[in-house]
Structures are given as C-alpha cells and as structure tokens.
Amino acid sequence: MKILFTEQFEQAYEKLTTAEKRSVRKALALLGDNLRHPSLHVKKMEGRKNIWEARPSKRLRMTFEMAGETTLMRNVGEHDRVLKRP
Template identity: 35%
Template sequence: MRPYFTSRFTKSYASAPPEIQRAFDRKLALLLRNLRHPSLRAKKYDEARGIWQARVTTGWRFYFTIEADVYRLIDLMPHPK
C-alpha cells in the first residue's frame, strides 16, 4: 500500500499543530504496515462513500479511502466531541 495526499489533506496537515503533524507521521507508518493496528482504531466512517476514519490522538482524526493499493488521504481534523 502507498499513500496519496489530496490537496485538502495537504492543507489540513500544514495548518495542524507541529505535534499533531508528528503524531500523524507515526500513525501513517502504522497504517502502511497494518490497517488493523490497535492504536489506529480504524473504522468505516461513511459506508456509502467508502470513507474510513483513524485516530491520530484522542482529539484528532484522519480520513481516507482505500482504492486498489492506495490509501487516499482526504482530511486531518480535530475530532468533534
């Protein structure tokens, strides 16, 4: 699997705090090795559109789709509480 960063994701990543960027980088490495890694807590977010959600920290999530051998990263944002 390989990542593809959408322009929306790139903007979200750039505007995220540096500690969230570092945490996301670690989580991306885990995602590329194992979608089911326990610390990701990856789950289907929108079944109809095939969007997944995974945890960066307790307060941040990232969203992606799986297209063939590509994780298409859509957004990175604070988790609505």
C-alpha cells in the same frame, strides 16, 4: 501500500501543531504497515461510501479512501471538524 494525499489533507496538515504533525506521521507509518493496528482505531464512517477514519491521537481524526493497494488521505484535524467534512 501506496498513500496519496488530497490538497485538502495537505492544507489541513500544515495548520497542525508540531506535536500533532508528529502524531499524524506516526499514524501514517502505522497505516502503511498495518491498516488494522489497534492504536489507529480504524473504522468505516457511517453513511459514507468507502470513507474510513483513523485516530492519530485522542483529539485528531484522519479520513481516507481505499482502492486496492492505494490509500487516498482525504482530511485531518480535530474530531468534529473532520467528521463533518471527511
């Protein structure tokens, strides 16, 4: 699976702490290997067309879109902020 990143994702990622970045990198590796890995808690966002969310940690969320073998990472950060602007 090919993973691409939006500018929004990259900017949000840079604002994370070192520990949060480590959690996100681990989650991205799992996502690339197994989209349905149980620790990611992947689910489709309600009311959003083709936007999914995953949990790198209890506090963090990542949003993404899938198209064939490509995943576009849209946003990452604290739960409430990310889910308001996926």
